[in-house]
Amino acid sequence: MVSKSPSGATPASLRRTHRGLMLSRIQAEPGVSRADLVRRxxxxxxxxxxxxxxxxxxEIIEEFDPPAPDTGKQRRIGRPRIGLRIIPKGVFAAGITVSAYFSEVSICDANGQTIARQGVDNTSFEDAAETARLYSSALCALINETGIDIDRIVGVGVALSADTSPDRNEIVRSEYFGWGNDGGQFWEEVRRNTGLPVEIENIANALALSEMRFGAARDVSEFALAHVATFAGVGAVSDGRVVRGASGGAGRIGHFRSETRSLRCTCGRNDCLNLSATGFGLLAKLGKLDHDTFDCSKLPVYARSLLAAVDDASNADHLHEAGLRLAEALDPLAKILAPELIILSGTLGSKDAYFKGAEQELTASFGYGPDSGFRLVKGVVSPADAASLLALHTFCYSDRLDFERLHNSASGNVKEAASA
Ligand SMILES: [Zn+2]
Known part of the structure; x- marks a missing residue:
């Protein structure tokens, strides 16, 4: 998952790469020995x-004597086998989830367990910079409240429904929030307020990376994740990396052609998948909308109505039908990417009736079966956790770990410095 072209590698960059590889392995396989790592x-x-x-x-990892496998034979003799494991509270990561469904800031430990979260009361997503200010100050307050040493927080992940360019730290556009290119304002605002490294990522991509590191796609390097809530989008991973395309807009399956509806998508059309396989389409079917054209100022209304609708058992048939529509997009996705796994996630995508609709239609209309080469599964990572997990993936289990900062803030090193 962490790789870098060996050409142009310096000893320092090589050490960073090796650190990332080792930490990733130790996290995935607690108790792994030095000899195992040398071999691997x-x-x-x-x-x-x-x-x-x-x-x-x-103080990122520690040594311990892992329990011997119970072989029924007599006790081991000789030197104990020393294993390595991550210290869960050795490193933390922070997350900002900008969403009408999960509007919150959070902190997780080194194993991805959420240790603190705080909802952010937000009713307007009109301005990207203003939104960034609101969430980053809520995150600073949460960090203060937990009393965690800021130097043990590797970075902040931001997950939101937008096309982003993590390389340029920009939000490229968001049809969902109605934002154009933000020129890096969002990133800048969070960076300035927290003083921490920041990574901004589309929610489907953040979820895909989280599932790869901690969830349903562990150790899978070819897969796609369809995130379906108000709208639908895909995070595709190939060779362990997110597929972004030329403009950062890869995975916009919501604009695939589907049935014609008396609704209007953000792109102006009335036959997008966004209008039939998603929450927006479902709300229209249920008679919960008093307008036909998607309206960015109504995001909290859509989210509230949809959360109520998906938990109402009497809507199961409509959910099933929406899932069936998604299959129309999963078919070309499977044919283009040949993934090992397709994961369904999001407020709609994670519901049984919706999942079954997609699964049954893939078999009934597109001929997929047990031998199709990919498995359709539900995601295990909540969209609320994807932001902090993205930060762990990006700033801890990779060559971007700021080792010096962690080294200098380790308690042992502080004591050494104090007694010097
Ligand atoms: Zn469209």
Missing amino acids: FGFSEMALTRIARDLLGA
């Missing part, structure tokens, strides 16, 4: 010992 990665024992010493000194 082919580092020299000396290089591995140095990285392990660094990570132990920075």
